[in-house]
Amino acid sequence: MNVLIVQNKPFLGELWQRHLQRHAHTAEIATDQESAIAKLSETYFPIIILDVVLDEGSAFAVADYASYRHPDARVIFVTNTSFFSDGSIFQLCSNACAFVPSATQPEDLAAMVEHYAKTS
Known part of the structure; x- marks a missing residue:
């Protein structure tokens, strides 16, 4: 699975990447909106793990571009803040499939990737 x-x-x-690779997934990292969109324009990623708060750019722009470029791609949003704790992210992003804390255990994140990859 390409993530x-x-x-x-x-x-x-890198922690998430290594863990996903141990579970036989191919995982690439982007650190900002620009590099994420560049990767999405070149490669199909059925699953995207996306931090809600990016230092450079907008997570929503990345999710919107993914929705446009790859309509069946699913986004697992992660955050270390209380933003969207009411679940409103699912109303804002049609491709959102999960919303979890950044502190989620890597093995749990890998299980979510596998689960949502089967349903996409």
Whole structure:
């Protein structure tokens, strides 16, 4: 499974990447909106792990572009804030399939990737 991780904290993105690779997934990391959109324009990623708060750019722009470019791609949003804790992210992004804390265990994130990859 091809997974795009959009995370501006390199240590966290690399942790998730290594764990997904151990589960036989191909995972690429983008650290901002521009690099994420560049990767999405070149490669199909059925699953995107996307931090809600990016230092450079907008997570919603990335999700919108993914929805346009790859309508069946699913987005797992992660955050370390209380933004959207009411679930409103599912109303804002039609491709959102999950919303979890950044502190979610990597093995749980890998299980979510596998689950949503089967349903996409």
